[in-house]
Amino acid sequence: MTTQTDGKTELSTRLSANLDRIKRDFAYPSNEALIIRNLVVASLKCDAAVLYLEGTADVNEIEKRIIEPLIERTNTSFKNGNPLDAVRLEIVTHRTGKTACTFDAINEGLLNGWTIVLVEGVNQALKFETRGFETRQVSEPIVEHVIRGPKEAFTESAAINRSLVRKYLRDRHLVAETLTVGDRSVSEVTIMYVKDLADPNIVDSIKQRIRAVRTDAVLTLPMLEQYLDDHPYSLVPSSLNTERPDRASAFLLEGHVILLMENSPAALVLPITIWSLLHSAEDHYMRWAYSNFMRIIRLLALFVAVMTPSVYIAVATFHEEMIPTDLLLAIAATREKVPFPALLEVLLMEFAFELVREAAIRVPTVIGPTIGIVGALILGQAAVEANIISPILVVIVAMTGISSFTIPEPSLNFAVRITRFILLFVGSFLGFFGIALVIACLLAYLTTYSSYGVPFLSPLTPHYRSSADMILRMPVHKERMRPLNLNPQDSVRRPERIKKR
Amino acid sequence: MRKLKLALILPLFLVAGCWDHLELEEQAFVVVVGLDKGPGNTVEVTFQIANPQIGSSDIGTAEGEPPSDTVRFTSPDILSAKELANSVVTRTINFAHLKTMIVHEALARDEAFPHIAGAAIRDPELRREVALIVSREKAYDFIQKNRPRLETRPHKYFELMQQRWQETGFVPFSTFNQYLQQQVVDSMFLAIYATADPKNYRVSRKDDYLAGEVPKHSGDPVQMMGAAVFRNGRMIGTLTGQQMRWAQMLRHKSNIDAFITSFPDPLDERAMVTVRLFKNGGTKVRLNLAKERPDIHVTIPLRAQILSFTSLQPYATDTEKQILLERHLKEEIEQEALDVIRLSQRKFQGDLFEWELIARKQFMTMPAYQAYGWARHYRKANVKVKVDLRIENFGKQRTPYSETVKGGD
Incomplete structure (x- = not known):
């Protein structure tokens, strides 16, 4: 950590020495972000200092709950002899309060929006959670649209995200553990799972992987996803990003684990199978027939998206x-x-299509509509009339393009597009x-691929008991089982009704 | 090291590639092949090559080009003719879309024909579902004279014409594959008989025509009517359209479901009764092979719709007359079917009705069946035909009076 170079991590009993040390760590006074408020604790008659980082903490809360009580309380008889305990338990009215013994802990706390209180003559510090980062309001999902179903998406605040998950899944066994990654910029990763469902081995192995990440900073969840990935070169993703709290909760109920991070408007679901990539959030909100219809269409679209151009060329x-x-x-x-x-x-045509696609993402919104006009020219009748391509190709490329848009998961979408080439x-x-050969290889690869220890094509192959929510799904009243490929601690989701005689 | 391995493996794909790939526009698609007898032991092969730029797409149209090109070569067989053609035609000749093979009757009757046909199939490009048509005149003339009025592209004409057999039953369903299958000893095969040179028009009350005899007075000269009968791969005779229909009906699984035909009216010799006959299930064939002259009992279940009768007899209302009509039709059909069977026994000396498939089931092993010699026994067989006929209705609008009364009881 940053202070390790100094060798000394313990606090001294002298307030000024401690302050000097923290000032040095944060390059004070050139770094104006560190705010130090010196004061005298009226009731203890000793010097103290309140520290926080500007922009990370909620100033009103600090003033009202920490500084005000410290200065204004004049009662001098305390139950606790230790001044630090007296401050923590009897003076400050803030809802949190922890002791910190090292500069590492203090620095980390400051960076995460905690307020530090140092008291003269004590070689410990107090820290209070006063986070006040700017966040966005909960808004509608941008990628995972649904017609039916909730329209809330995760935001950049981990606290809001955790609250969203809890809102959907009100289970006392829902555990949210926090781990940290990054040596320079320390980020918190929240790992959420249902304690009496998720396989403890999977949870432990994920925790170990997170602890094993050694790098200066992991800023967002997609970065963490790549650090955790077993197969960084593979075309196939081994985890799934979702921006929908309802979907994340559904995964939790099956025994999956989700990761949340500050600054990432998504949850990372692990482990996954190919089915979770193919399904959409809406599949279970529609009635049985409708959702299966959608699934069949999407499955056909997947094949069309992967194979049409190559089949055309071969034929x-x-x-x-x-x-x-x-x-x-x-x-x-x-x-x-x-x-x-x-x-x-x-x-040529596929390249043009990928161009339009990439340009549509990168183009500033203001000049966005031009992409459509120009794209239609390259991909349409104009190209045919210029004798660059034959008309059937427009149909083929358009079919392929439209089909690839139906694949709900962006990672799988890329996998499909690359496989197509x-x-x-x-x-x-x-x-x-050749096509048959590659598809055979692809299938063989998928059967051996696994995501965090769970075979990628399970529960189809290798076969596990499940509710068969794979290519098609059953009506909800028949979905009794949790998929056993995740080794859930409780395999039955819905106890069988006792038949009345 | 890994990169080195990859660099070694990737070029292997290039080595493994089938470099026989060809762009579509570099190929000439032959849609019709005509076979004529050439001098000596040669065949004259005519290729009709489709011109993709006519009648297929608005964008690629080339003005002034004909819809197809016809070229003729004399060579020992079809495949060497294909090679020869490549020296003349600008594009690679491709048989993948060959629809029809037209064989001149003289060549079909030649003893070399089975070998010529057999050699052609060695080219994997040649589809086995190519239709086999025997033409009365030279195949080259047939192709030259065929100028369909409704179809610009020649393949479309044959594609559609080959489906006609199913509705009318005047011609058999004949593909190259069937020809090769039935090229075994003493087996019979029926091919479409056609001509583009109609000469001897005649009028038959029972549609009993052979190709060229149909009284047609305008339009495309091509007529497809009747069948060429092959034994052991060589043509030995013809069946008229009407005989072909009965031959189809006598097969256990006939591929035609219904056809319209006429019979003389039982109460008025000059008038005709037109009926639509439906096959009411499979033809039942019972064989008794124990005797030297095997017994064959054939039952044809039929339903009939009476479509018209020019005698204006009150068949629809008079139950007795209906019974009379039913019995009359039954006898007529039985007689006609029996005539076809006699013809096959005496003239062609072979079973045109695929009854060998039923006979084969009565033997434990294939050698036992072959030793029996079905064709030899069939010639002598004592065949009885029974028709199970039921008059279903008098067209869509009116049901027979008696049935309405029955329904009212």
């Missing part, structure tokens, strides 16, 4: 016999004037044989 260059003759002649007719081979044509190349020089 058009190797397996002409598969296209109906009319369509074949139509494609051949339009291709006659196109100067490029089919592969280059597809690559791999398949495209293989399909162009090995035909269907």
Whole structure:
């Protein structure tokens, strides 16, 4: 930690020495953020100092709950002989109050918005939680839209996020533990799980991984996700980001663990399976038939998004016999004037599409609408009329693009888009044989992949008992089991009704 | 080290690639192949190549080009003709979209034909569901004369024409695959019989025509009617359209469901009764193979809709006359079916009705069946045909009076 270079971490009994040390740590006075308020504790008749960092603490709270009582209370008889205990237990009216023995603890507290009280003659300090960071109000989810269901999203404040989760899941077994990561900038990570559901081994292993992260600063949750990841090179994500507290709570109830961090408007769900990536938040809010319909559509869209361009290339260059003759002649007719081979044509169009997509994210909102106009030109009739591409390609690229938009999870979305290009190349020089080969490899890889010890395709394969909430789902009254691949401590979600005779 | 390994593995993909890939526009899609007998032991192969730029897409249209190009080569077989064609045609010849093979009757009757046909299938590109059509005149002339009025693209014409058999039953369902399957000893195969040179028009009261005889007076000259009968892979004769229909009906699983035909009116010799016949389930064939002259009992379940009768007899209201009509139709059909069977036994000396499949079931092993010699026994068989006919109604609008009365009871 920062003070380790000084060698000394314990406080001295002299107030001025302690203050000097803290001033040195925070580069005072050039750093004006550190506020030191010297005062005399009226009732104890001794010097004291109140310290906090500007911008992290709530000034009103400090004034009213800490400084005011310290100065104004004049009663001199105390139950506690130790001045620090007297201040903590009998003078200050703040709702928290802890003792800190080292400068490390003090510095960390200051950085996190705590207020420190130092008293002359005591080699300990008091700290009070007076956090007052600026935060945004709870707003609607931006990525995970739903038609039905709650419209609240996590914000950048971990406290608000924790409160949102608790609002949905009012269970006394819901545990929120706090760990810290980062050597320079210390960040708190809240790990939440339901104590009597989540597998303790999974919880422990996640905690260990968090403790094992050694770096100067982990500012946000997506960064932490990458530090924790077992397979940093893999195309497949091993955890899931959700901005919906209802979804996070649903995962908690299945025995998953969620991580929350200050400054991250999302919860990180671990471990995950491929099914959690494919499902959308809304799947359980719709009635059985409707949600299964959506799921089938999305599954088809997934295949379309992964395979259409490569299948087109394979069919058009190797397996002409598969296209109906009319369509074949139509494609051949339009291709006659196109100067490029089919592969280059597809690559051009896919590249253009990815360009539009990336540009749409990066472009400032003010000039956003131009993207649509320009994009339509590249991807549409203009390109066909310029004889750069054949018209069927517009259909194929549009189909692929639209299909990839239906994949709810951004990480999976990227995985799909990259896989599409791999398949495209293989399909162009090995035909269907190559596509089949890559898909076989892909499936083999997915079966061996695991996220935090849970097999990625479970509970389908390897098979575990579950409510079969995978490709399709059952009506809610039949979803009795928690998925056993997560090894939950309580496997039954809904006890079977005793039949009346 | 890992990077080195990757660098070694990745080029392997390039080595493994099937570099036979070809862009669509670099290929010439042959949609019709015509086979004629050439001088010596050669065949004259005609390719009709579709021109994608006509009639397929608005964007790629090339003005002034014909919808297809026809080229003819003389060579030992189809595949060498394909190679030859590549020296003339600008694009790579591709058989993947070949729909139809037209064979001149003279070649079909030639003893070399089974070998020519068998050799063609060695090219994996050639689909086995290619339709086989036997033309009365030279295949080249057939292709040249065929100018469909409603279809610009030649493949579309054949694609649609091949579906006609299912509705009318005048022609058989004949694909190259079936031809090859039934090329075994003493097996019979029926192929579509067609001509583009109609000469001897005649009028038959029972639609009993062979290709070229249909009294058609305008439009495309091509007529597809009747069947070419093949035995052991060689053509030996023809069936007229009407005979073809009965042959289909006599098969256990006939592929046609219904057709319209006419019979003489029982009460008025000059008038005709037009009926639509439906197959009411599979034809039942009972065989007794124990005797030297096997017994074959065939039962054809049929439903009939009476569509018109020019005699204006009160069939719809008179129950007795209805019974008379029913019995008459039954006898007529039985007689016609029996005529076809006799024809197959005497003239073609083979079973056109796939009854061999039923006979085969009566033997424990394939060698036992082969030793029995179905074709030899079939020739001598004593065949009885029974028709289970029920007059269903008198068209959609009116049901027979008697049935209404029955319903009222």
